Amino acid sequence: MDSRPVYFDVAPQKINGRVMVPLRAIFESMGAVVGWDDSTQTITGKKADIVVTLRLNDTKAVVSGKTVTLDVAATKMEGRTFVPARFVAESFGADVQWDDNRKQVIISTGAAAPEGRYYFVYNSEKVTAQDMASIKLFANKFKQTHNILLDAAQYKTAPQLYDALKTEQKKLGGKVAGVQIFGVAGDVPAFSYVHKMKTIEDNGRWDGVEHNKDEKYVTDFFYSTFKNDSKHLKGDVTVYGIIQENLPISIVPEWPVSRLPLTKGEISKYIGGYDAYRQQIDGKSVPTVVLSAPTQFQDGYAQNDLALFMKRLKDENEFALFKSTSQRIYYKDLAASLAKENKSGAMDLVVNSEGDNEGAKQNKAAFFDRKSVVNLNANHYTTFFWGMAAAKGLDANSIVHDGLAKGKMINPISHTVNATNGGIANYIWTRVPTPEGEQDGDWHDYVAANKELLEETTSPYFFVYTYFEAIQNGKSRLESFHAAKVAYAKLSVSNKSNLGAAFGFENVISLHYLGVADYE
Incomplete structure (x- = not known):
């Protein structure tokens, strides 16, 4: 369709010389919303002001109020409802041709052929038939890109899969629009990452000593650019190596990457949710x-209080974001407040606290963990975990996995590394003008971190600001996540010798968008 493939959960059939295709795939690929009335066995497809209605085993159909006669009635086969491809396409104003050599139906809606390539990566050995059907139907909803299904079953390491993606892209040409991964890291491999760093005391620069080299983390970051040679991505990628040893590894993403860290039998249900x-x-x-459960205080200032920063983002006298969005902040009774909010409706949840893959904590007591996330099931909600490795391992042993598989969590953002809070500050100690009535001198004071100070210090809050600014400007959550990563990565690279850049590299590599990409 418009030079992009359309995937079917079961193969099209020819009946009485007519090509019949699975109902949902063809309707949704045309951009129509599908409805089914079981009592009357009626199928409805709606797109703008066009409404198409068919009944099973009936050669009469209705298109926007007009009755038409079909050569072949809609029918059920292999548990799927099949409809005549030509009738459906032409009903929505598309041109239909049959390629006899390739045995393909070619549909043209008049839209330009997509330039972007979107990769949907899965492991055929780690999905059920229903999971695979849902992945195909999900890919069809991306109508602005050429969508490629890539089976990662044969690739045991991330560098191998990385090279396979690069090879496929070189063959297809065009631009990469994004990479969507289905599966935990044990199903579709992630890269290995070690954060190695240490600094000269009171200097904020590298001293060449490797630090924290025992614990290994995982990351999908390097699937976001094909500028790297996979030989530099084998073994453990280190920030130390990139900065201190000048390894030729780019940390500026070119396209968004998302992973749904679920495994066999869990994927289809989530996509439906x-x-x-x-x-x-x-x-x-x-x-x-x-x-918010802040822990870092400096001279009385709550430096890692993300809630305070969120208030400042909304303040018209500061960042002036969230203009059309209500904002509710809690510091106490966090578990009860979360349950109450979940019952009131959908929400975009932000969690700022200590914690790990088991959950979030306040004063060492869990308020949002693997048990409570399952019971948080009144309404769907997105989640932005800040400062904790809620997705450590990108495996099934985390609050992220349990929220996605057993609860109603949608597309969480999370680190795979427990953030050090390095460089995070609501107030920055900096030079200030000489106070009135005082002698000229080298005056310093705490100043509320504005955009300029966030950039100057390579603050992790620069990522947060850029993310919510993109949301304010109408981008989707994944688009905003990608835009913030690009801006933050470029800032970290430009301030490479600054200590803040080290934390910037860590955050860029460890922050992940976990769920599925947003279709139009």
């Missing part, structure tokens, strides 16, 4: 709910 979430929030303003 994501579609339901999209319907639930359609046309609605979703509140931002912040749970």
